[in-house]
Amino acid sequence: MISIQLILLIIFGLVAIWFGWRVFMTSSMVRSALSLLGSMVAIGALFLVMEAEFLGVLQIMMMGTEMSIMAVFMMMYMMDPGGLGNMDMSHQKNLSIAAGVAVTVLITGAVLFADWGTIVTQVPSPHEQNRLLGMEILKRSMMIFETAGVTILTGMIASIAVALSIKSSREK
């Protein structure tokens, strides 16, 4: 039986896959970054379809910022003249294709053959989800959340430290 949810799921799934494919096919950097944004938004939509509303909205919001930053970096490094030159920056093509296909086949095999037990249809309301997720974060997995926070902090500091140019320290 095909439900709306299934249809939506398939549509957005295909959109995500197409955008994912576009990322590596386009020649222009910005276009690949934004297509990645597109696939991420599709994934966010998938979350919404699967009624994980908070996660969906969060995904859409977060990815927007991140992908735009990525776009900026792409331009900085690639000196891409606006997607006009069609250069192909990939190597060991067939190995990666083989690997990609092999992994996909394996995972789909696992998915198809494993029996997943009963499918739950009912899901708590979004408001309830938010509350429970909040509880979860601040009660049981407070530890994980805190460590995530700390890791972000360290990540920031590390990246800044790495990114700072050595030249300036030498001149002083």
Add this chain to the structure above:
Amino acid sequence: MELLITALIIAAILFGIGLYGALSQTNLVMIMMGIELMLGAAMVNLVAFWRYLHPEAFSIQMFVLVAMTVMALEGAVGFAIATQRFRTSGSVEMEESAELKG
């Protein structure tokens, strides 16, 4: 049952594409994009499991949040390294950075 399977298959395909991207691209940023895509596929998997198997276990959603932080962090650090690479060797292509060999 089909819902779960379709979601998982979509995630698997996304993962495959991401993997292909990561392996095939020469550019560091492109490799990072591949990795981001793979992480996105993983998140789809997680949400699918949460939605269809254990809606009451919110640790899965917690895990998705952690995955998001991982994506963000990975991006940040990757760009830092990329800037250093760019600053030292002028380009971010992976071929030129072979001098790290043992």
Add this chain to the structure above:
Amino acid sequence: MTPFLNGFIISLLFVGGVYVVAVLERWSMTGNVNWPGPARSFYLLFAQEEIKTRKHDKVFFETAPILFIGVILLTISILPFGRGSVMVDLGTGALFINAALVYVMVSLLMVGWAVNGVYAMVGGWRALAQLIAYSMPVVMVLTATVMRAESMFLTDIVESQQSLWNILYQPVGFMLFYISALAITFLPPFDLPVAEGELAGGVWADLTGARKLLFRLGRLTLVLTLSVAVVVLYLGGWMGPWLPGFVWTFLKTFLVATSFFAIGRYMPRIRHDHLLEYNWKYGVPLALYNIFQVGIVLLL
């Protein structure tokens, strides 16, 4: 009144509102209130010839305006105008506002890049920097209001201001949100992306005709939306002694809009580094402090 009639009246009022905002914008530029002015300029733009730059990025060039307008309409849909009159009462409404605003930035970026012009690109990156910067305090301040309402439903947030409006409950939060709103809609003090002097119109430099009209119209609705957001979040939404709910929201909205343009009229454009510095060094910490303070007040 039936909900349908209610909805119809609200949409009428909204369109009127947009026109009023257009008038206000012209007032802030020229100083005098010229009612027919906006209508005439819209018509002119509409008739203007479509010019495309050389080697523009076709995909982005087309999608940018549509994304811009679409996002703003999404934001309007979740904002409650009256007690029951909200188009989509989203579970995570508060967060959705910010999620939408991010894509305003994305669309600006696209336009900046798609036009393949230097000024446009620089304007686009400025928009990127500015909007990323100012979306941070918005998110944090939003969490403060959510904390008070203990739910993300915007209607609940308005209900929570029953006893005391948020403007008095968390003044720091209100001030930050007000400034961020200005920055997000790149109104004059913060209109760096579309700065006429420096960037010759910045992002919109190479746009003509209907595309430019769309962007100008989008910005106006964005201003109106954000002022409604300000009203909903901080000025107690439809709370008011005698008049029906939505009347109060629109009154407050026009009040906020006029204040936006008043500030724009009297303040010079901020330097780019100041813009970012104020945000990252003072805005975000203040926002965190605001969360902290609201938490304390809540717990007392």
Add this chain to the structure above:
Amino acid sequence: MIALLLTILGPLAASIWITVTRKQIGYAALTGSLTSLIGSVLLFLYMIEGQIITTSFAGLPGLPFRLEATELSAVLALVVSVITTFIFIYAIGYMAEEKGKLRFWSGISLFLGAMQLLVLAGDWILFVMAWEIMGFASYLLIGTWYWKKEAGDASNKAFLMNRVADLGLYVGVFVIILASGSSRIAAESVQGISMVGALALLLAVMGKSAQVPFQSWLSAAMAGPTPVSALLHSATMVAAGIILLLKAFPLFSPDALIWVGSVGGVTILLTGATAVFSEDIKRMLAASTSSQLGFMVLAVGAGYPAAAVAHLIAHAFMKSSLFLGAGIFQHEIGSTKYEKLGAAGKKLKLTFSGFAVAGLALAGIPPLIGFWSKDAILTAGLQADPAVWYFPAALAGAFFTAIYMGRSFGILWKGRSEPEEKPKKLAWMQLGLLTLVSAVVAGWLFLDPLVEVAGFSVPKDNIAMISGLVVASIGLVAGWFATTPIIKNRVWMFFRDNYPVAGGYTNVIVQPVQMLANGANQIETRLLQSVFTIGTVFLAVGRWLADVPDRATAYVIDWIGAFNLKIARLSGFTDDKGIVEGIARLVDSVQRIGYYGRKIQSGLVHRELAWSVYGMVFALIIILLTYL
């Protein structure tokens, strides 16, 4: 009641006074005996009026002490106090120059008190106590001159012999108390005591009254001063046995009386023979005392206590006067041996006359006191139904008595002697002697009524009287002519020395006792030795133990030290061998690994990624396999 106390406590108070103050001891003792005399006279007067005074005071639980002045005891108390008073008078003169006055007077007063207590005792326990005190007093008095060897030995011998005999008394008294349930000396007995009890009492009597097996201590006791011999060893102490028999007479069963009679008879014959053959006047008198006591025991055994009482009283007076006379001779001549005493009578005519009168009375010449009592015993012996041979034994005894008295008269009188010089200061001694002799002469006046008063009737029999007279006269004449000095043949000696069977007292008793003492002494020393050795052993062990812990700890510590050393060496070895080299080896192995490892490293990121993908694929496969 007061009379009772006077008689008993008077002398005791005197003896305490003497030992404490040591002044006027002679006259103090005399006053003590006078008080006792007054008390006994009062008692006698009460008794005549028919009042029997008894007092009883706290004693053992359920067995109260009782003092009873029955007819018999009152009479005896009177007799004892009279004799003691005269002897004290004699003793004041006698002891004037002698040493050991303090010990003599206190002892003799104590003895008098004990004797009165014994006589007046109404219950057996008090009786036993008196009996013991007397034994102790006799030991003290015999040993008054304790620095002389014979005196010391004699007192020991007397005391030991009496102790052995007293055992019988104890057993007897226990049997009586157990049988009758109370310790009263009842006039009539409810039911007789068993044979064992009777024989035990008989043993006590033999001990105390110096009957046959136990008579040697009496002859040895002559080593004491003469008043002691006179008072204790003739009149009072030795009579205690007879008093015991009289008090316990009702309890005796007929066949027990036979035993008593036989003991009496045997003693008469043997000690009579000893007296005849003795060479010393005092020993002769001692032996005669034993035989006279034998007469009394025989009378009791024959069932006539009355005869025994009469003879007891008569004998008391006669024998004490004889002893006093002998004392005067010893005082003057300086020795009591017959060789020395030849013709002593001529020198001391007055003393000799008194001595002679008493001797004749003893032999049994009619007008004197002795004749009546002897006669009573002879008739008792004749009329006694059980024993046919009682009479001939008594007759033989009388004959022996007559012989040795005649012999002593002969020795004292015959032979030349210096002219009689006026003896100096014998006044006190002669006064005592003459008063006693006057009592002996007046005997026949008060003896019979006295015995009647004592509640006994004296048996009379013509045949016994005539045979007694004949035997006495023949004996005296034989004795007078048999004064030749004793020839030292073995049989003679045997008789004289109290039948020293198997070496006599010294061998039979002293030797074993000494051997026993030596043995004990040896055991003692050996014990001491062993204790010492044990002590030293323990000391050694202690010392060893004391330093066992030290040695043990020392041992353990140095073992630990050694162990540590070993560990140290081992760890040293392992350190430089194991760790140092181990690390060296580790280091260069790591280097080698590093060297090989380096080759794999391609430096190309994508190749590394490829490797990680291969790993992932491999892992996936494994998961799939395990899962399916």
